[in-house]
Amino acid sequence: MEISSARAPAGSRLLATPLGAHAACRRSGQLLRPRRHTVRCSVDATRQAQGIPSAVAAEAEAAEARKRAFGVFCTTYDLKADEKTKSWKKMVNIAVSGAAGMISNHLLFQIAAGEVFGLDQPIALRLLGSERSFQALEGVAMELEDSLYPLLREVSIGIDPYEVFEDADWALLIGAKPRGPGMERAALLDINGQIFAEQGKALNAVASKNVKVIVVGNPCNTKYGYFLVYQVCPASACSALICIKNAPNIPAKNFHALTRLDENRAKCQLALKAGVFYDRVSNMTIWGNHSTTQVPDFLNAKIDGRPVKEVIKDTKWLEEEFTLTVQKRGGVLIEKWGRSSAASTAVSIVDAMKSLVTPTPEGDWFSSGVYTTGNPYGIAEDIVFSMPCRSKGDGDYELATDVEIDDFLWERIKKTEAELLAEKKCVAHLTGDGIAFCDLVNEDTMLPGEM
Ligand SMILES: NC(=O)C1=CN([C@@H]2O[C@H](COP(=O)(O)OP(=O)(O)OC[C@H]3O[C@@H](n4cnc5c(N)ncnc54)[C@H](OP(=O)(O)O)[C@@H]3O)[C@@H](O)[C@H]2O)C=CC1
Ligand SMILES: O=C([O-])CC(=O)C(=O)O
Structure with a gap:
């Protein structure tokens, strides 16, 4: 080598x-x-x-x-020479940033095992790290080698997004720099924001023109942030917006900010309260930001095909405890674990990808943070906002229109929308919108990991 x-x-x-x-x-x-x-x-x-x-x-x-x-x-x-592989599809190239991190350490092995694309889809993994994480990245690649996954045909590692993202069909942007001791959050936001801007530019230049991008990294990592209650930090929807604005040749519709973890957390809480297994819960929307202003929508969600409010008649619980539990689940988990969710985040990334490559079950939908332009709900245009989506399984999605929005839900949606608009102003220098101006309201802008 x-x-x-x-x-x-x-x-x-x-x-x-x-x-x-x-x-x-x-x-x-x-x-x-x-x-x-x-x-x-x-x-x-x-x-x-x-x-x-x-x-x-x-x-x-x-x-x-x-x-x-x-x-x-x-x-x-030679894939074709091998009897077993004759029916296999064309190789799919999956680029992953933050590949030496905790989330990737779970995710890569699930993807390599065929959990997203099925057992007839050969996979190439392109892993992006940094000078700092390069040795760890070699360790990850060695573990992938040793796993002998039949579908995993290629693994490469690098620190230059222009190389690693070349011909990527999927880009999973997980990496974000954690804040070091004494580091100002604004400085970190700028550093991480620049990384997402650079990665957007690299995708624009070298990835497949139809690359699907899932942004997971928060531009201001909160691994150590939960100690610092008074500071504020935009979340992955903001990173996705920075990427979109720096990748004008890639359809904005192809970018997603991960809110599937929040959706899964909400389904779990509803199942727990209703005393049913979580596969009975459907139509679970997370509206808005991956932050504590996110809105887990119990108005449209269903349990066993019935509106949640018919099954769980405790409106106070739904409006208060359920909502807060989902919004703050990440923080509670950090308190228990001493680090942020990694395994369940990886599972939710697998779920998010699967939702785009398999048809959505009839009548159901899934949540994803997507570009709002043209949305039917009246949400502000030109931001990334989690909304209910459906896919035919072709990698694309449409927004669900059969949703009800009452005053309570609308009021919450406006709050998380206001936060995202304020976050957008903070990164204006990275999105081509002029000079950044940051006036985020502390209380409303914490990530789930911040308590
Ligand atoms: N949207 C969501 O639902 C969620 C988002 N997140 C966010 O996802 C992001 C990634 O989380 P997670 O994977 O847990 O973060 P980690 O702290 O494990 O990894 C973050 C970065 O640290 C560097 N790094 C990690 N491990 C090593 C190592 N052993 N040696 C050297 N460098 C290392 C890598 O950066 P590099 O290679 O660039 O040096 C990596 O990208 C965070 O921003 C987090 O806030 C987390 C949970 C949920
Ligand atoms: O803040 C973090 O890193 C953790 C996070 O997003 C979550 O658990 O939802």
Whole structure:
């Protein structure tokens, strides 16, 4: 294996039995100081080691695809030659930022196992880290190697989003810098905001033009933030808006801010109260921000196909305890765990992706933070706001129109909308909207992880 900043020459190719090529990669032993820290096989070394002539241009395409592969994944294989893989679909490229973090440590293994796309979908994982996390990222890639997932055909790691996002069909933006001791939140917001702006630009430049993007990272990480009650911090909807504005060639509709964890938490609480298993709860909308102003909608949600209010007649509980429990679930979890939800967040990312690649069950919907322009509810345009969505399973979605909004719900929606509009002003310098001005109301802008 070689670490190199140079691209594999066009027309180069790895031809080998799996272990042979791997050994050749490792034998090359040319550890060049990486400019971009992309780990890849040494194509030339492999070729030399195996006496393969340079004129193997026929396989250039395959070599191009494998040029950044890590470890065992730099071996060449022929999907079609393998009986088992003949019915497999075309490879899907999934880029993941924050790949050395806690959430990714759960998520990558679920994706590699086929839990999102099914057992006939080969997968390439492109993992984005940083100088700081690079060694950890190698550790993640090694664990993926050792897991021997049949569907996982490629893994590559790097720290340059322009390399890692190349041809990405999906981009899962999980990484966000945690705040260090003594660091001002505004400074961190700027640093993380810049990262989401850069990643938006990189996606715009090199990803598939129809890439689907799920933004998970909060631009102001709250891992340590729950100690600091008086400070404020925009959430992942804001990161998604920054990405959208920096990726003008990608349809804004393709960007999602994760609120599926909030939806799952709300379903669980309703099931608990009604004394039913959580698969009986449907039509659960989270409106608005992934913050403590989010609105878990008990007006439209159903239990066993009946309106929640017919099953749970305790309106006070629904309006107060249920709502607060969902809004603050992340914080309670941090108190117990000493860190923010990672496993359940990973599961909810799998759920969010599955909701886009499988048809939504008849009559049901799912929540996602999506771009509001053209929304039928009267929510402010040009923000990212969680709303009820339906998909035909083609990666796209439509907003559900068969929803009821009463005065109570509308009042809550306006509150979370006001927060998102205020957050938008805080990142104006990153969205092309002029000079940033931050006047967030502390009490209303905390993430679920902040108490
Ligand atoms: N929308 C939602 O529902 C939720 C969102 N979140 C948010 O998701 C984001 C990621 O959360 P999570 O994965 O728990 O965060 P982690 O703190 O585990 O990871 C965050 C970043 O820290 C760096 N890092 C992590 N582990 C290591 C390591 N061992 N060595 C070196 N660097 C490391 C990585 O950054 P890098 O590679 O860039 O150096 C990574 O992206 C956060 O912003 C969090 O607030 C969390 C829960 C729910
Ligand atoms: O603030 C965090 O990092 C945790 C978070 O978003 C949540 O649990 O919903």
